[in-house]
Amino acid sequence: MxxxxxxxxxxVNGVSLSAIxxxxxxxxxxxxxxxxxxxxxxxxxxxxxxxxxFHLIKDYHWPWLIALPVGVVGVALASLVLEWLVFRWFYxxxxxxxxxxxxxxxxxxxxxVLLWDVHERNIxxxxxxxxxxxxxxxxxxxxIVVIIALAALAGFYLFIRYTRAGxxxxxxxxxxxxxxxxGVNTRRTYKVAFFVAILLAALAGALWGQxxxxxxxxxxxxxxxxxxxxxxxxxxxxxxxxxxGVLLGFTESFxxxxxxxAASAFLSFGVVILLLVVRPWGILGTPET
Amino acid sequence: xxxxxxxxAVVAAIxxxxxxxxxxxxxxxxxxxxxxxTSIAACSLHLIIRTGHVxxxxxxxxxxxxxxxxxxxxxxGMPWPVGLIAGTALAAAVxxxxxxxxxxxxGKYFVLITFLMGEVVRMAxxxxxxxxxxxxxxxxxxxxxxxxxSNRAYYYFALGFAVFGVGLCARLLTSEFGRAMDAIREGxxxxxxxxxxxxxxxxxxxxxxxxxxxxxxSLQAHYIKFVGPEAYSGFQSLNLVVMNVIGGMTSLIxxxxxxxxxxxxxxxxxxxxxxxxxMFGAILFATMAFLPGGLVELGRRLRKLLWGRRxxxxxxxxxxxxxxxxxxxxx
Amino acid sequence: xxxxxxxxxxxRSFGGLQxxxxxxxxxxxxxxxxxxxxxGAGKTTAVNLVSGVIEPTSGKVxxxxxxxxxxxxxxxxxxxxxxxxxxxxxxxxxxxxxxxLRGAFREIYPGLVATLFGxxxxxxxxxxxxxxxxxxxxxxxxxxxxxxxxSGLPYGFQxxxxxxxxxxxxxxxxLLDEPAAGLSAEETDHVRDTIKLVRERGxxxxxxxxxxxxxxxxxxxxxxMAQGRELARGKPQEVLRNPNVIEAYLGKRYAQAGH
Numbered sequence: 023m024x025x026x027x028x029x030x031x032x033x034v035n036g037v038s039l040s041a042i043x044x045x046x047x048x049x050x051x052x053x054x055x056x057x058x059x060x061x062x063x064x065x066x067x068x069x070x071x072x073x074x075x076f077h078l079i080k081d082y083h084w085p086w087l088i089a090l091p092v093g094v095v096g097v098a099l100a101s102l103v104l105e106w107l108v109f110r111w112f113y114x115x116x117x118x119x120x121x122x123x124x125x126x127x128x129x130x131x132x133x134x135v136l137l138w139d140v141h142e143r144n145i146x147x148x149x150x151x152x153x154x155x156x157x158x159x160x161x162x163x164x165x166i167v168v169i170i171a172l173a174a175l176a177g178f179y180l181f182i183r184y185t186r187a188g189x190x191x192x193x194x195x196x197x198x199x200x201x202x203x204x205g206v207n208t209r210r211t212y213k214v215a216f217f218v219a220i221l222l223a224a225l226a227g228a229l230w231g232q233x234x235x236x237x238x239x240x241x242x243x244x245x246x247x248x249x250x251x252x253x254x255x256x257x258x259x260x261x262x263x264x265x266x267g268v269l270l271g272f273t274e275s276f277x278x279x280x281x282x283x284a285a286s287a288f289l290s291f292g293v294v295i296l297l298l299v300v301r302p303w304g305i306l307g308t309p310e311t
Numbered sequence: 312x313x314x315x316x317x318x319x320a321v322v323a324a325i326x327x328x329x330x331x332x333x334x335x336x337x338x339x340x341x342x343x344x345x346x347x348x349t350s351i352a353a354c355s356l357h358l359i360i361r362t363g364h365v366x367x368x369x370x371x372x373x374x375x376x377x378x379x380x381x382x383x384x385x386x387x388g389m390p391w392p393v394g395l396i397a398g399t400a401l402a403a404a405v406x407x408x409x410x411x412x413x414x415x416x417x418g419k420y421f422v423l424i425t426f427l428m429g430e431v432v433r434m435a436x437x438x439x440x441x442x443x444x445x446x447x448x449x450x451x452x453x454x455x456x457x458x459x460x461s462n463r464a465y466y467y468f469a470l471g472f473a474v475f476g477v478g479l480c481a482r483l484l485t486s487e488f489g490r491a492m493d494a495i496r497e498g499x500x501x502x503x504x505x506x507x508x509x510x511x512x513x514x515x516x517x518x519x520x521x522x523x524x525x526x527x528x529s530l531q532a533h534y535i536k537f538v539g540p541e542a543y544s545g546f547q548s549l550n551l552v553v554m555n556v557i558g559g560m561t562s563l564i565x566x567x568x569x570x571x572x573x574x575x576x577x578x579x580x581x582x583x584x585x586x587x588x589x590m591f592g593a594i595l596f597a598t599m600a601f602l603p604g605g606l607v608e609l610g611r612r613l614r615k616l617l618w619g620r621r622x623x624x625x626x627x628x629x630x631x632x633x634x635x636x637x638x639x640x641x642x
Numbered sequence: 643x644x645x646x647x648x649x650x651x652x653x654r655s656f657g658g659l660q661x662x663x664x665x666x667x668x669x670x671x672x673x674x675x676x677x678x679x680x681x682g683a684g685k686t687t688a689v690n691l692v693s694g695v696i697e698p699t700s701g702k703v704x705x706x707x708x709x710x711x712x713x714x715x716x717x718x719x720x721x722x723x724x725x726x727x728x729x730x731x732x733x734x735x736x737x738x739x740x741x742x743l744r745g746a747f748r749e750i751y752p753g754l755v756a757t758l759f760g761x762x763x764x765x766x767x768x769x770x771x772x773x774x775x776x777x778x779x780x781x782x783x784x785x786x787x788x789x790x791x792x793s794g795l796p797y798g799f800q801x802x803x804x805x806x807x808x809x810x811x812x813x814x815x816x817l818l819d820e821p822a823a824g825l826s827a828e829e830t831d832h833v834r835d836t837i838k839l840v841r842e843r844g845x846x847x848x849x850x851x852x853x854x855x856x857x858x859x860x861x862x863x864x865x866x867m868a869q870g871r872e873l874a875r876g877k878p879q880e881v882l883r884n885p886n887v888i889e890a891y892l893g894k895r896y897a898q899a900g901h
Contacts, residue, residue, distance in 0.1 A: 060419060111600035117418055118599040121365070121556055124549060125595025132588040246430070249423060284438050291431050295424055299412055302420045479758070486757045487750055487767055494744040497733050504693065504727075505811055506719035506748035515754060 024280075030158040032275045038164055038233070040271025041171035045226035046244045047251035047263040048178060049219035055195040055258030056215045059112050059119040064248055065241025066130035067220050068227025070097045072236045073138065075228040076145050086148045090170070094228055098221040105216045113212060114198075127241075134238035142235040167229045174225055175264075178218070182260065187214050195258065250294050256307020265306060327470060331463040340462035342578060347469035348531050350570045351476035353554040355523035357566040358480055358516050360555055361489070363496035364414065364421045367548050368429030369524055374436060374543035375402040376525025377532035378443055381452050384533075391455040395529045402525025403518050410517040414510060429545045436540040448539025455533050465534055472530055476523050477567070483519070484563055492516060493561075553595055559605030568606050644671045644706075646815045646846045647723065652691055652701035661687040662870045665701070669815060674837065674847045676861030676878070678854060680891055684870035685850045686728065689819050693725040694718045706814065719748055722814035728823060731804035734793040738784055738803055741792055742775045745807030749774050775810065781843075782806050782836060798829025802836050815846040822856045834860050854891070858882060866890070 046068060053061045074093030078084045084092070108126055112119035148163040182188035190211045193201035202208055223244075231240060251270050255262025270290060278286040303309045326333070330343045356369045380398035383389050389397075413424050436443045443449070459465050483489055494502035495509055503509045532538045541547075554573045558565030573591070580587045602608055647669040654662045662684045669675050679685050690696045692703055694715040703711045705721045718724075733741050743750075750771040756763035779785045784806055787795060792803060801821055808816050818837070822830045837847055837860060851857055857864060858878035866873040866881055868890040874881050881887055 108596060108600075117365075118603060120419065120422055121552065122596045122599030125592040125597075125599070128592030129589050129596070130592075132585040132592070136585045136589075249427070253423065284434065287434060288431065291427050291434075295427050295431070298416065298420055298424045298427075302416060483757065486764055487747070487752065487771065488754065488757045490744060491747055491751065494733065494747070497735065498730055500695070500715075500727065501730055501733065501807070502744065502747070503715045504695075504719065504725055505745045505807060506716045506724075508714070508716045 027157040028279070030156070032279050033272075034158060034160055034164075035279070036272035036275035038168045038171075038271075039275055040268045041168055041175065042226050042229055042233075042244075043247050043251050043271050044175060044264055044267030045171055045222050045229070046248045047255070047267050048175075048260065049222040049226075050248040051252050051255075051258055051260060051263045052191070052215050052219040052222075054252070055260075056191055057109075057113045057212055058116050059109065060116060060123065061219075062120060062123040062245070063127040063130060064223055065227075065243070065245030066127055066134075067097065067101060067223040067241075068230060068244040069134060069236075069238060069241035070101075070130070071224025071227035072145075072231025072240055073134070074224065075231060076143055076236050079145060080143075090225075090228055094221060094224040097224040098217050101220045102213065102217060105213060109216060110212070127245075131238055131241065138238060140238060142237045144235050145232050148232075164233065167232055171225075171229060174222065178222065181218070187211070191215050250290050253294050253297060253302075253304055256304030259304065259306045262304055262306035266304070331466050337462050340466050342575065343466045344462060344469045344534060346571055346574050347466070347473035348527055348534070349551075349554075349574055350473055350567055351527045351530075352524055353551050353566045353570045354477045354480040354563060355520040355527070356551045357555055357560075357563055358483065358492075358520040360560050361484065361492045361496060362513050362516050363418075363499070364513070364517075365418075365552060366425045367422055367545055367552065368425040368432065369521075369551050370543040370548040371429045371432040372402040372406065372521040372524035373528035373531070374432060374538075374540075375405055376528030377538045377543070378436070378528075379525070380529035381449055381532050381538050382442065384453060385449065391453070391533060394533075395455075395526065398529040399522050399525040402528070403522035406518045406521035407514070410514040410521075411510065414513040414517060425548075426545055429543075429548055433540050433544055436543070443540075444538075446540060448537055450537055452532055452536045452538065454536065455530075469530065469534070472526070476526065477563075479519075479523070481563055483516075488512075550591075553591060555605075556598055557594060557605050559607030561604070562607045565605050565607040572606075645669075646671055646706055647692070647848070648702075648704040649692060650702040650704070652688065652698050652703065654687060654691055654696065654698050660870050662691060662698075665867070665870075665872060667865050667872075667875070669846050669848060671814070671846055672841060672844050673863065674841055674849065674861045676857035676864040677848060677850045677867060678852060678857050678864060679867035679873070681852060682869075683852075683867040685852075685867055686819060687870075688867070689725060689817050689848075689850055693723065693817055719811050719813070723817070724808040724811050724813040724815075725817035726801075726804045726808050726819055726821065728820040732792040732800050732807065735791065737789050737791055738779070738795070738806075739775060739788050741803055742778050742784075742806050742810050743771055745810030746771060746774050746778075748811045778806055778810050781839065782809070796829070798825050798832050801825065801829070801833055805833075805836060805840070809840065809845070813845060815848065816840065817848045817850070819850050820852075821849065822851055822853055830856060854882065 046064065049067075050061055050064045053059045053064075071094050074097050075089055078089035078093045079086060082089075104126070108122075112122055148166050151162040153160040153162055153165060182192065190201070190206045191214065193204065193206055194208065194211050194215075198208065201211075226244060227240065230244060234240075247270065251263060251266035253266075254269055255264070255266030273290065274286050277289055297304065331340050334340075352369065352373060356366060359366050359369070376398035378398075379401040380391075380394035383397040384391055384394040409428070413421060413428075416424060437446050439445070440447075454460065454465075455468070459468055484492070491502065491507045491512060494505070494507060495512060499509055528543075531542075550573060554569030555566050556569070557572055558567065558569030576590070577584075577587050580590070598605055604611070645668055649668070650666050652662060652665040653660070665684075665688055667675065667677075677685055677688065687696070691698045691701075694710070694713050694717065697712040701711070702709065705718065705723055708721055710718055710721055710723075715725075733744060736744075750767050752760070752763045752767040756767070776785075779788060782802060782805070784799075784803065787799060792800060795803065805816070805818065805821065808818075821833050821837070825833060834856065837849065840847055849857060849861060858881075861878060863876065864878050864881045865875045866884070866887050873890055874884045874887050876884075
């Protein structure tokens, strides 16, 4: 059972799952770390990203490589309206954000059902070719998904590390009051953070929709995965999101392939529940005093 | 109780007792049954919320009660009361085991862990179809008693349990026990240093609340004559939370108001399921953003608006008296 | 003299930091002991250790002969020790009366069974509650603000209310954590007079503060802490003249100048 080919396949799957999970979790953890908001509606932005990609390709016949960035950026820009209407009432109010954004989740999900009905749709593959690495089968369009996800992650890293906006965000995440006295514009920082978070979520959703299928209920799984990843790695911790994403992606790929999807789900949830009991701040997080 | 409240109570009692006779429509009787049963679930969740923990897995405990009862009755051939006790006991037992562990978690972690636990229970129900019938559920669940065939009869049956369940919650909340619960919620450290054994109290409340949820699960299963995993999802647990939030999280009456609201509104918007959900979502958002006290706070604010000037004057007077004579008479 | 509280070689470290080391002191019935020290001396940690909020890494705490080391706060309340807090002093949104009723939990809670089944016992508990809280309010002169919401009270009154919540549990000894912090001169007098009222009833008091004058005006004996350890102890005036104490507060130059 455990031969090189299958393990290789598991590895490839693990990489693609991890990349997408990290994308979803990053946005989620940004919103928590900077604005202390638990975005229970995060999955819905992933869903919107998938629908954007789908429509641009199916209805406007744009090529994939253009439809993807345009659609994703479009969703993020459009969501700034929601930032103004909904999110800003919950900044630094963690408990209210949890329940209030659950409400937003319902609104977006069932709004999508009204607009687009419940049927699953498929995004046409970018390429139907297949790459052979030895005996391991790597579909080219899956490879493209991985490359794009990794590129986005790299871009995010550079942004958070080397730009002024990224620095402002890190400062605000550490200590808001001090950041403000140092001249960080809170309102603008929040908007930038929100934009980046939604951008990542929408991208993750578009890639997810590419791999699986697109429907108004697409967001449920990514939301759940975002929770798992973020609790594993530590809420508010960016390296934690990366670590958690890798752990979850590879575990799911390995356990899912050999023991089935249900076993994988039980294992992930079980570990996270255990972690919440003994070490709720995650592997890389810090306990709040 | 003031005169107004007494009149209200009498009117409410008349409506509750006479409901099946105020209308011939069987469907409205059904709504009555639903409100009775759901109110027990919402009020028992309210107990947990009053200690400062929002549980997103309350329906999982209803599932324990429902499946426990159904399996005992249908597989073991026991009469319904045994099923009811079995289901309630199962829910209570699970709560007693996991309560001491998860109740140590603060706010957001408790919400997250209950959310995940609810999912795990739902998945476990689906995976173990040999016992639970899996996603398809179990059909033809027998009613508690053969004479309980009409909705009207079941209404009084459910009303009896509702009076018991909600009454139990009210009893706890208006006693010194309830005072301690509120103290724990508003200042856990302060309460503990006044002698309140905090964890023990939280667990007691949790076990009682989950037992009531289990009881409701059994009643519900034998009423709809069906159990299935979808009725006990995180989404349904969220509905119970919404009822508490809409009504106002610090008042039992709020939970009842929220129940009536959430059970009847879908009926008014029949056929527009999506619109209902969007509306619930909007109400949830608006309540948490602007009026966290819910309908009860809305009522309070309205009262203040209409009769507020008298109350404000009294408060100002008390404050002024406090300002003079800073030191007590030390003999 | 009955020994109410006995603390022996109490220590607590957090990772590498030794917050409290080898702290020992006793309190007899009706005494007022002051614990002073500059900020960071470990005073609040010491209070947390004695009152059960955190566990000591070593040492022993004995209350009226019972070993209560490391037990939870509510166990200590049962044994007769209560404390006040520096930050969360009161239940902000509640009236003074309600605050005191919550403090009186130990006195009035009849148990779960009585709550569910015993109408008689529950009613009796309610009656006891009202009488008890009346008594505390009269004692501490809080009757005139009985129905005021705590957050609306002047800060000094809130501090007194915080003491009231502690006293409602009928303790034999109270630990007051910085009761005069942030108060005006007049409010400080109010608090000091209230503490004297408490001692008059035979209740021992341990006052923690960094305000020297407040402590020396009030306490029978004083213990000075610095960097988690005892620096000096004795009668207030002796301690004030101790050069080590002066150095800890004001620096070497003042100590050498013999102030």
